[in-house]
Amino acid sequence: MANKKRIAAVTGAGQGIGRSIAIALANAGMSVAVSDIDESLAGKVADEIIALGGDALPLQLDVTRKVDAQAVVDAIVSRWGRLDIWCNNAGVSSMNRFFDLSEKDWDFNMDINAKGTFLCSQVAAMRMSAQDISPDNTLRGKIINTASMAGKRGNAPFLAHYVASKFAVIGLTQALAGELAERAITVNAVCPGYVNTTMQERELTWEASLRGMESDEVKRLYVDDTPLARLQTPEDVAGAVVFLASPSADFITGEAINVNGGAWMD
Ligand SMILES: NC(=O)c1ccc[n+]([C@@H]2O[C@H](COP(=O)([O-])OP(=O)(O)OC[C@H]3O[C@@H](n4cnc5c(N)ncnc54)[C@H](O)[C@@H]3O)[C@@H](O)[C@H]2O)c1
Numbered sequence: 001m002a003n004k005k006r007i008a009a010v011t012g013a014g015q016g017i018g019r020s021i022a023i024a025l026a027n028a029g030m031s032v033a034v035s036d037i038d039e040s041l042a043g044k045v046a047d048e049i050i051a052l053g054g055d056a057l058p059l060q061l062d063v064t065r066k067v068d069a070q071a072v073v074d075a076i077v078s079r080w081g082r083l084d085i086w087c088n089n090a091g092v093s094s095m096n097r098f099f100d101l102s103e104k105d106w107d108f109n110m111d112i113n114a115k116g117t118f119l120c121s122q123v124a125a126m127r128m129s130a131q132d133i134s135p136d137n138t139l140r141g142k143i144i145n146t147a148s149m150a151g152k153r154g155n156a157p158f159l160a161h162y163v164a165s166k167f168a169v170i171g172l173t174q175a176l177a178g179e180l181a182e183r184a185i186t187v188n189a190v191c192p193g194y195v196n197t198t199m200q201e202r203e204l205t206w207e208a209s210l211r212g213m214e215s216d217e218v219k220r221l222y223v224d225d226t227p228l229a230r231l232q233t234p235e236d237v238a239g240a241v242v243f244l245a246s247p248s249a250d251f252i253t254g255e256a257i258n259v260n261g262g263a264w265m266d
Contacts, residue, residue, distance in 0.1 A: 005030055005031045006029070006031070006085065006136070007031050007081075007082055007084045008022075008030045008031070008032050008245060009032070009035060009076055009083060009086050009124070010033070010034060010035065010089055011035050011061055011087065011089050011120060012035075012036055012091060012146075013032075013034045013035055013036055013087075013089065014034075014038050014044070015036075015041055015198060016198055016199060016234055017192065017195060017197060017238070018087075018090065019045045020235050020237065021087055021146075021242075023048065023049060024235070024238035024241065025085070025238075025242060025245060026052065026054035026055070027054070028242050030055075030084075030245070031054075031055040031056070032054070032055070032057075033056075033075070033076045033079075034046040034057065035061035035072055037061065037062045039058065042060065059072045061090075063088070063116030063119065064119070066123060073124060073127045082134075083141060084134055084142065085143075085245045086120065086121070086125075086144070087145075087241060088117040088121060088145045090112060091116075091165075091199075092108060092112045092113065093109065093162045093199055093202070094109065094161070095207060095210060097158060106161045106164075109165045110161065113162070113165035113166060113168070113169060114165045114168035114172070117168075121176060124141070125180055125185055127141075128185050129180075133184060136247060137250050139250055140184040141185045142185065142244065143180075143187045144187075144188055144190065145169050145173050145187070145189040146190055146237070148162075148191055149258070150162055150166045151167050151189070152167075152264055153264045153266070158207060169189060170191075170256045173188065173256055174254045174256075178254065181253060186250070186252065188244050188249070188256070189257070190240045190257050191256050192232060192260060193232055193258075193260025193263040194222040194225070194226060194261075195234060196233060204218050225263050226260070227261060227263070228261030230261065236261075237259050239259075240257055244257070
């Protein structure tokens with residue numbers, strides 16, 4: 001009998017938001033390919049899922065390398081026979097005043113956040129296009145991108161390059177949603193705000209130094225900017241991804257859903 005579980009893949013799933021997405025998709029009954037540039041982190045998260053009774057496969061993937069993305073898709077198809085959901089979550093940031101931004105800062109953010117989403121989406125969508133409609137819905141597959149509040153709100157201090165990369169992710173989300181609809185593939189994004197992860201820990205240190213403040217004071221600025229008055233957890237974001245991955249969201253495409261406690265409502 002054909003495997004009835006839906007098959008999901010998450011990039012940058014070794015920690016933070018990606019880890020929570022992978023665990024939440026597994027808890028929702030999916031088999032999950034847990035990929036990260038850091039293979040040992042991916043392995044630990046896959047072990048967590050398996051220990052919880054789920055089905056997971058750890059894989060190494062640098063999203064800037066199309067050859068890696070193809071190898072991951074091949075490994076998924078070889079293990080489970082199809083690919084239903086691809087989550088482009090891997091992302092990086094750095095912070096600097098505009099006049100101090102280097103080409104290296106620009107390339108680092110654009111390469112991983114924007115180009116990585118492009119390359120992985122192309123490989124994933126190619127595979128989805130080649131497979132039958134899913135046994136439990138009307139689609140061949142879904143792509144779900146982790147964009148950012150910074151993909152909608154340009155006024156984010158010290159993050160011009162990151163903002164540009166995340167606006168690109170949302171633009172790509174809409175363009176691909178239009179182009180891939182005829183292939184029965186949906187493309188959506190989630191837009192987190194201030195999420196408590198290692199990325200945020202790094203940003204708190206950089207921003208504190210750039211503003212001449214303490215990290216805790218910067219953290220207070222983040223909370224004060226959030227009507228629901230707390231930092232987000234990775235699980236807050238994962239819940240929205242589980243919804244987009246579920247059959248309840250099969251007719252939603254081209255959306256970039258805010259998951260930010262009200263910090264930005266556009
Ligand atoms: N933390 C936040 O406040 C926040 C807010 C909005 C959006 N986001 C976005 O959420 C996503 C996850 O962020 P996070 O906070 O969990 O970050 P994180 O730094 O805690 O985790 C990111 C993971 O991505 C992996 N990674 C880095 N470069 C990679 C590459 N080239 N290929 C594959 N994997 C790579 C890292 O090894 C790490 O495990 C990112 O796209 C980020 O831009 C985060």
